[in-house]
Amino acid sequence: MRGTLPGWIILAALFCGASTASAQADGPPDPATIELPDMAPTRDQHVIADGWRHFYFHKAGVSFAEAYADFADCYRFLPVQGASPALPAFAPWSESAGARVVPRSLPWGLMGAAILDIVSGPIDRRDRQSRMRRCMEPRGYVRYPIREEVWRQLIDNYSVRSLALQAKAASGPVPNLPVVTR
Amino acid sequence: MRLFAHALALALFAFPTLLGARAPREMIEIKAGDPISIRPDRAYILFRIFRPEGVPAIEPIFLRIPDAAEMQRYLAARHAAFQRAEPGLIRQRDAQIRRDAEAARTPRVADPPLPSEERFNFVYEDVHNLQSVDQSRPLVRGRPESLYLVEVVPGDYVLYGVSFGQANAQLYVCMCLGTVGFSVQPGVVTDLGTFLGDVVEEQSSIPELRSESGFGPSSRAILGLLGATMRVPQPGAAIPGDLQNVSVRPVQYRAVGKFVEPRALAINRLAPIPGVLAYDGGRVIDVARGRAVPDNY
Numbered sequence: 001m002r003g004t005l006p007g008w009i010i011l012a013a014l015f016c017g018a019s020t021a022s023a024q025a026d027g028p029p030d031p032a033t034i035e036l037p038d039m040a041p042t043r044d045q046h047v048i049a050d051g052w053r054h055f056y057f058h059k060a061g062v063s064f065a066e067a068y069a070d071f072a073d074c075y076r077f078l079p080v081q082g083a084s085p086a087l088p089a090f091a092p093w094s095e096s097a098g099a100r101v102v103p104r105s106l107p108w109g110l111m112g113a114a115i116l117d118i119v120s121g122p123i124d125r126r127d128r129q130s131r132m133r134r135c136m137e138p139r140g141y142v143r144y145p146i147r148e149e150v151w152r153q154l155i156d157n158y159s160v161r162s163l164a165l166q167a168k169a170a171s172g173p174v175p176n177l178p179v180v181t182r
Numbered sequence: 183m184r185l186f187a188h189a190l191a192l193a194l195f196a197f198p199t200l201l202g203a204r205a206p207r208e209m210i211e212i213k214a215g216d217p218i219s220i221r222p223d224r225a226y227i228l229f230r231i232f233r234p235e236g237v238p239a240i241e242p243i244f245l246r247i248p249d250a251a252e253m254q255r256y257l258a259a260r261h262a263a264f265q266r267a268e269p270g271l272i273r274q275r276d277a278q279i280r281r282d283a284e285a286a287r288t289p290r291v292a293d294p295p296l297p298s299e300e301r302f303n304f305v306y307e308d309v310h311n312l313q314s315v316d317q318s319r320p321l322v323r324g325r326p327e328s329l330y331l332v333e334v335v336p337g338d339y340v341l342y343g344v345s346f347g348q349a350n351a352q353l354y355v356c357m358c359l360g361t362v363g364f365s366v367q368p369g370v371v372t373d374l375g376t377f378l379g380d381v382v383e384e385q386s387s388i389p390e391l392r393s394e395s396g397f398g399p400s401s402r403a404i405l406g407l408l409g410a411t412m413r414v415p416q417p418g419a420a421i422p423g424d425l426q427n428v429s430v431r432p433v434q435y436r437a438v439g440k441f442v443e444p445r446a447l448a449i450n451r452l453a454p455i456p457g458v459l460a461y462d463g464g465r466v467i468d469v470a471r472g473r474a475v476p477d478n479y
Contacts, residue, residue, distance in 0.1 A: 052400040073464070077358060080444040087314060087351045088445050089205060089307040091342070092256055093247045095479050096442040098304040127403040131449050134359060134401070138451075139464045182398035 028068035031171075034164045037153040039146065041175040051145025052182035053125070056154055057132070057170050059141045068167035074135035078158055079127050128158060141170060143180035205310040208246065210333040211319035218331070218424045225336040225366035228421075228430065229374035231317055232413070234326045234387055239347030240379030240408055241317040247338040247363075252309050260304045264297075271297035312342060314351035322422055327376070329422065336368040340438055343446060344379050344410045355408045356443040359451035360466035360475075362412065362435040362459055371430045373415040382409035382450075394453040403448055411453035435459070437468040439475035 039056075047054075059067065083099040091097045104116065133143075146154070154169060156162035212218055220226065233239065248256065275294045282293075295301065320328035340363045343356040366372045380386040382395035383406040394409050401407040415432040435458045443449075454460050460467040466475040 052398060055400075070464070076442050077449050079447075083445045085352045085354075085447055087243065087345065087353050088305075088312055089310045090248075090256070091245055091312050091443070092253065092306075093245060093340070093441075093478070094253065095300075096444055098302070098306070099445045100305045101303075123404050126400065127448070130401050130403050130407055133397065134407075134450055135464065138359075138461060180400075182400060 028065050028167065029164050031064040031164070031168050034168045036165060036168055036172075037150045039150065039154075039169055039172065039175075041144075041177045042147060044147070047147050048145050048178060050148070051143065051178075051180040054146055054148045054151035055129075055143040055180045056146050056151065057136050057141040057166065058144055058172070058174065059139070059170055060174050062140075062171050064167055064171045067170040068163060070136060070139055070141070071163050071166050071170070074132055075158065075163065077131050077135055079131065081124065144175050144177045145180055205308055207313060208310050208335050209244065209313045209315065211316055212321055212331045212333060213319040214321055214323060216321075218428075220369060220371070220428055221333070222369045223336075224333050225368055226371040227332050227334055227339075227366060227374055228330070228371050228425070229412075230327045230329050230376040231320075232327050232376050232378050232388070236387065237380050239317050240344055240410065241314045241347045241351065242341060242377050242379070242410070243312065243314045243343040243345055243351070243353065244334075245340040245342040246311040246335055247340065248309060248311055249337065252311070255308065256306055259306060259308065260302065261299060263304055264299045264302045267302065268297055271302075312353075314345050316351075317347040331371070331422075331425075334366060336366055338365050339363060341410075341412065341452065343443070344408045346405070346408070353443070353446045354405070355410075355448045355450050356441075356446035357410070357452045358443050358446065358449045359440055359464075360459065360461060361438045361452040362455065363438045364433045364435050369429075371425060371428050372433050373419065373421075373430050374412060374433045375415040376413040377410065378413060378453075379408060379410040381406035383407060391453050394451070405447075407448055407450060409450055409453060412455055414455065414458070436470075437466055437475045439466045439477045441478040 042048075057071075062070075080099045080101065082101040082104055084102045086100075088097065088100070104120070105112070108115070154162065154165050156165060227244075229242075231241070275297065278294050315330055315332055317328070317330075319330075321331040322329040341357060341361050343353055343358075345351045345354045364372070364374070378388050378390055380388055380391050380395065382391065382397055383399060383402050384396060386392055386395040386409065390411050390413060391409050394411075397407060412435070414435065421430055435455065437459045451461070451466075452459060455469075457469055460469050462474065467473070468475050
């Protein structure tokens with residue numbers, strides 16, 4: 001299990017919505033206590049061109065509390081890493097179902113392992129971004145490009161802490177940057 | 183590059199498609215040449231898949247909502263499995279707490295929650311209520327439109343998600359952010375209308391999917407994100423001769439709110455259906471009743 005969170009937090013969040021649900025139940029923290037990384041807009045053309053990979057969500061006029069609730073709701077839909085892709089047989093339709101977890105693998109020995117190592121990071125990033133986009137954009141959020149190192153600090157591997165970071169960035173001043181459309 | 187991505191995706195997602203022993207398939211496609219006999223203890227769904235040039239083979243995944251007896255069996259099986267697993271889960275939790283203490287992390291991480299039945303990752307396969315309709319088994323094959331007749335267990339259904347049409351169906355996309363449901367009665371053929379599905383990275387050529395497509399490359403995890411919707415049954419739609427003496431009723435769709443499905447490879451929402459399904463921001467709207475639909479779970 002990659003990332004900054006212990007596995008149980010991720011499992012709790014993804015199977016039961018527990019950590020985001022409890023974060024919601026506790027209410028958002030005081031935004032004044034949340035320290036953002038350097039979000040100053042950049043005119044670096046490489047950063048702007050790369051915005052479809054590294055971006056943050058923003059909504060003009062949204063409050064920190066509303067943005068926090070939106071992110072918490074959408075974090076429920078983040079993926080279970082290693083969940084089997086096979087169509088499951090059963091869903092109880094009363095609660096989130098359990099997931100069969102299988103190690104991600106490629107069949108080509110050491111070469112397969114090397115390829116997997118290279119592609120896993122981008123696959124995981126895009127897997128999460130795709131879900132967050134489908135959940136956040138209908139709510140009126142748009143995307144702005146940020147430098148990769150800032151993006152990493154902001155996303156913080158989708159930790160509970162990152163809810164407040166992303167909500168603060170989303171409710172901040174409108175950046176003087178082109179919206180990401182790709 | 184696109185070809186490499188597809189090869190990689192197949193290797194990653196199709197290769198480890200390991201299936202345990204499962205209950206038999208509930209939904210039976212009646213394909214061209216099969217005899218059609220309407221069983222009084224079964225219901226039937228009739229629909230078309232519209233697939234214009236350039237659109238890949240995509241098939242719908244339906245969920246039958248389990249009845250009370252099935253849920254009792256599921257909960258009993260989960261309870262028994264949890265009882266067996268609990269000592270090991272407690273040992274794992276204790277070991278995690280020890281590791282966290284030894285690592286002396288700053289800030290200190292909270293202790294893992296005690297194992298509970300509700301949080302227990304229980305995989306259940308004794309009931310087969312989640313199934314795709316194999317798009318390669320139509321009753322009437324055509325292009326751009328093929329017709330499907332499927333024998334199902336009577337009950338309440340949800341258009342749960344979509345898969346690429348392939349030998350081993352996958353829960354490629356769940357319609358977790360909004361979809362529709364419907365009921366089917368024994369001995370009756372219910373016309374669901376026309377299923378529309380496409381990859382939505384680029385603007386779709388299917389009119390009903392235009393507003394929910396063109397999301398660009400960051401919508402793709404490794405394969406392109408799929409979108410879908412239903413075109414409600416059209417009055418006077420052609421019915422195969424074999425069904426002329428059978429009661430065919432148009433479906434009554436209802437809007438279905440969000441649900442969490444951790445096993446899907448991607449998430450989306452069904453594109454709006456006039457008179458049935460709409461959205462207000464992130465909220466699912468039941469158009470007929472003019473109100474938001476609550477989340478399921």
